Amino acid sequence: MNTPGTAAPVPAVSLPEGVTLGSAHGVDAALVDTPAVTATLLLDGAHLTSAVPAGEQDLLWLSPASAFGPGEAVRGGVPLVGPWFGPGRDQSQEVKHGWLRNVRWDLTSAERSGDEVTLTLTSPADRTELSATLEVRLGAEVSLELTITAGEQPLELEAALHTYLAVGDVRRIEIQGLEGADYLDNTRGLTPDTLAHAPLHLTEATDRVVDSTAEVTVVDEAAGRRVVSTPRGTSRTVVWNPWDTLVTGMADIPDEAWPEFVCIEPAAAKEGFVALEPGASHSLGVTYRIEH
Numbered sequence: 065m066n067t068p069g070t071a072a073p074v075p076a077v078s079l080p081e082g083v084t085l086g087s088a089h090g091v092d093a094a095l096v097d098t099p100a101v102t103a104t105l106l107l108d109g110a111h112l113t114s115a116v117p118a119g120e121q122d123l124l125w126l127s128p129a130s131a132f133g134p135g136e137a138v139r140g141g142v143p144l145v146g147p148w149f150g151p152g153r154d155q156s157q158e159v160k161h162g163w164l165r166n167v168r169w170d171l172t173s174a175e176r177s178g179d180e181v182t183l184t185l186t187s188p189a190d191r192t193e194l195s196a197t198l199e200v201r202l203g204a205e206v207s208l209e210l211t212i213t214a215g216e217q218p219l220e221l222e223a224a225l226h227t228y229l230a231v232g233d234v235r236r237i238e239i240q241g242l243e244g245a246d247y248l249d250n251t252r253g254l255t256p257d258t259l260a261h262a263p264l265h266l267t268e269a270t271d272r273v274v275d276s277t278a279e280v281t282v283v284d285e286a287a288g289r290r291v292v293s294t295p296r297g298t299s300r301t302v303v304w305n306p307w308d309t310l311v312t313g314m315a316d317i318p319d320e321a322w323p324e325f326v327c328i329e330p331a332a333a334k335e336g337f338v339a340l341e342p343g344a345s346h347s348l349g350v351t352y353r354i355e356h
């Protein structure tokens with residue numbers, strides 16, 4: 065066993081050209097570098113922190129003030145949320161957003177097809193209430209698929225891919241695809257509301273659990289690109305940015321950094337949870353495409 069950050073972990077699987085196991089941010093990581101993409105995936109939390117398709121800026125934002133290491137919740141990239149969302153549906157959970165992001169995952173396969181790489185990771189075997197697999201496909205497009213299988217008890221699953229999309233300026237983006245959808249406003253105690261029948265522009269701290277499974281496009285004029293987020297197996301899309309008002313309470317985001325990202329989170333959350341019988345599985349995924 066290696067101590068995180070001191071030496072490269074020994075791969076338990078054979079790695080194709082363009083994939084190495086090494087260190088990023090002082091912790092163990094799978095590093096991908098092909099003509100199509102460069103990417104970093106931390107084994108703690110199976111956490112994709114960077115994905116840069118060739119010729120593009122990073123799809124993902126990562127806080128320069130994030131913590132890293134065993135048990136830490138990384139701020140940025142794609143945190144895996146589950147098996148509950150936030151404090152859980154009955155508000156009773158002490159660990160916010162579940163434990164998937166706080167445990168060490170195993171890299172169980174790395175495959176390359178052309179210049180595209182697919183990494184597969186599994187959750188630790190000692191967490192018996194569920195087993196989880198994350199498949200991350202990295203190429204010109206970036207795709208994640210989280211599959212959760214219930215253990216010996218039924219599982220009322222909430223899960224999300226809590227993606228921090230990098231944007232030029234969150235005050236200038238347009239979010240298309242959620243027009244007219246109902247949502248719960250988590251800045252107002254989960255008050256039900258409905259989005260306007262128009263693209264969404266953020267103007268204040270935003271924390272909305274939107275009742276939508278639609279494809280979402282973030283039009284980012286400041287960065288000169290559009291990011292298309294195509295979800296699968298979801299029931300909700302969470303839209304979150306703390307703005308200047310809530311960021312001051314967050315130690316792992318510099319006060320001036322909040323305009324640099326928007327979280328568009330494909331999710332199965334709140335009353336959109338998934339009821340799993342023992343041994344049954346559910347997959348939730350997303351594909352990102354950058355357009356100009």
Ligand SMILES: O=P(O)(O)OC[C@H]1O[C@H](O)[C@H](O)[C@@H](O)[C@@H]1O
Nearest residue numbers: 150160161250271302303304327
């Ligand atoms: O600070 P975290 O536990 O990573 O959560 C960050 C945010 O995640 C989601 O977007 C929730 O809807 C927000 O209420 C929460 O503040």
